[in-house]
Amino acid sequence: MVDFDPGQYRFYFMAEDSVRGLKAYFQMSNYGIIYTEGTFDGLYLLTEYDGETDIDVYTSSLMLIYTGDSVVHRYYSQTTGQTIPGKPRFIHGSHTGSTSRDGYLVATDQTMLRLNSVGLTTMDTWEEMFYTVPDVFDPQECYFTNNADFLINDGQLHVLYTDQTNDRKFSTAISGDYDLAPFLAHETRSSYGAVEGAIDADQIVYDLESHSFRPYYSAGSSLSSFRSTSGDAYIDANNMPTDPIAIFNGYNERTYCITEEEGVYYLYRFNFYNVVDDGDLSADGDRSKIDLSGCTGIAEATLFAANNYGHAFYYATPDAVHSFSPSSGATTSNTLYTCEPGEEVTALYTWNSGGWPTAGIILWIATWDENAQEGKLIEFEIDANYGTANWSFGPSMAPDHTNPYITTGYGKIVSMTCVDAE
Template identity: 25%
Template sequence: MQSPFRYILTALAALTLGSSCKKDLGNYDYKTVGMPVIDTSGIGNPYYIERYSNLQIDPAIRYDGGDTKALKYQWLLYPYVVGSVSTPIEVKTISTQKTLDIPVIEKVGEYRVEMIATDTTNQLKVNMVFTVVVSVGIEYGVLVLHSQADSADVDFITTANAVPVAGITPKWLKNIYSSSTGSRMSGTPRFIGQERRSNTIQNWLMIGSSEHIARMNGTDFSLIREDRSMFRRADAVMDPQTFMLMGSGYSALINNKKLHVYTTTYEVDALFSAPVPGDYELAPYLAYGTSSSFVAAVYDQKYGKFIRPASITGSMIDFQAPAAGTTPAFDLRNIGKDMLYMDRGFTSYTHAFFKDRTGSGHWLYIANFNTFTDDGRLAISAKDMSTLPEIASAKFFQSSELGYMDLYATDRTIYAYDYQGTNTASVAFNGFPAGETITCMKIYKPRPNFNLSAVDGTILYVGTWNGTQGKVYELSLNGISGAIGATPLNVFEGLGRITDISAKARGAGTY
């Protein structure tokens, strides 16, 4: 039997021979295909940009023989690495538009940004790589904590009025908390504050809501630690109410009506221990003017008195009784009122604002906690505020450190209070548009005030809410008379409901 494969092979050979002899009569039109050209004239130099600022690159595209409308774009961002690395380099797509205009949220460092242009008709590609250096962007300014619904975010604002420092330009960085962490802080916002000591590496920011607490890096606002990692005990209750780096050098947190403290410049050791022991329930206020011998002076709302820790590891104790033979302005151990606010005022005294628990009486109690000896002479004066205009409607209080003047505010009006002379108050500012109500009021007090001493205490920031958006008003303030400029220096619109405003200072030395 003959194999069929011999016939198949013969047929294939004939086909091959026939095709090799056939003349190619095709009519072809060959042409040169153009390539898109990314023109970097004037924009090819390295880009130096502050973190959270917008990176803008708009290259011209030339496409001889092609259609630029057929091009699609992709922008990639990746870290610049020298040498080999053991882990994969993360490459992010940051835009698909021709013009790049996005906030840069990457940490401080050097990066490469690559533009890729692709012709969708033939898949031809060209690319161009740009050098981008991300630097520190939040050295000087103010931090604004604001909310929408049941979550919070932070804006950072620098103006020439607040920061008259060479090389610092005005800026407004929006929603930098969510940009840094990937989400807003849940819960009702409560406080934001700086924790900075000059000539040390301590440069942190603390943010608290009804559900969370977070420590952010003071140079680039990256998240350092949060929630229970802030505490030495895993069973810590999460109810942060206020925080402050005290004049005593101690960092103090009121959490769930209890006081927690630590003192260190090293972040890994900056953890809150168990609350200071004792039977007390604190008002959610702290005042900067406290000496190291007192750790922190706080107000026990439960028993209506000022108290302090015996030491950083001791229990909560009372202040000394009034000195024998003296007639004190008040007894620190027996106030019996509800605290409305507490702040540091003129001559580094602590100003505490109170309301009677029965009746309509309002008071300013002034004490000297900025001393090293509790000698029973810390009560300085008591001022009856009960007859001041609209004092029963006052919701916000601030104390000037430049003169004998305090401020209080209702929903719409700010009053300057002369507590040392006439014990009267007068309208300082009421120029807010109809429908806006005050939600926050803070005198600009950068701590430390290195490079900023000339403007320390001379600006008032006010947050308002009209039911739709929040605004920040920057107002000039005379810290001696209480006079406020009739025309705002700046107005920032489009924020959420503003809860807190804090100065952000660089301080002296490196960090």
């Protein structure tokens, strides 16, 4: 029994030579002792303030599972007394040693931390996350699924299984000659209505060396390959005509890709989820490849988002946010938001389905005004299939809101996540 102030504590073993007075110390464990008042749930915003990284937390009445409208700026630094060194890269849900998503992995251009959801206490620094620390620091993407943290660093895949003994440390890079794009599948198998003989991979990645999607199977030492593509397949997961500009998770765990081929932009949609690999991994027949020529500014798009609840995807150009629905038969995009002068879009996020009415139907847009040095968060209730603003639950659940609902006073928001519907 101890009576310590809230924080993280490390315990050391000390050996002393009583004759010569020499002492040696050994750190017994990397695990911290945590004592705080509890978690603070909501939409976590990884935000730049004055060249350093902080975390803001946002909730709204439209999110239903939280207590109403609130914004806590600089929640991380208020809680811990310090910011995170460097400029923000990404934040995703993670684990702290259990098989549940109960923490966060936060990456900046200088470090990566594993944070406990209770008090955002640092569980591990970059140097403590590996048995052998990679020579190159370049975290590009991470995701927690199938009882494992998957991390892409410098194009290489690292894995940490939570249901195996591993001291909460990532493996060395999975072996092989490959270079991964910053994409990780959110779900690869179904626990309900599982198809017999379906692909049973723990993760799906895209290899820039072979220009192909590749599965990673449980506890494997290397990446695998899919079955050879059949001649009548609409699109080929084993041989993309060009490397995608963007890859992201979409409707019903489909994999969406944006490509540019001879000046024309296309949407490719693959299905690696709960499906037998019969040589054709096209998601939607002849609409698995869709011409995006009618999408405003698609050639200038820098950010993309979608979720597993609806067919639509969202993309940001330098001065606006647009959407496109591959299921509606539409050939043109919709414009959801147009930036004010001096404003740019810095992040897009739409949460997945989660068992409550508004899960899957909220889109968040983060913008930054360089002249005013202020960030803004724009919340839309959307039709997730058509990708349009849709004020359906709002009048009853958030009667004081408009659609969109805008809050201000932020730094530059770069990444967003909500672990309850990630």
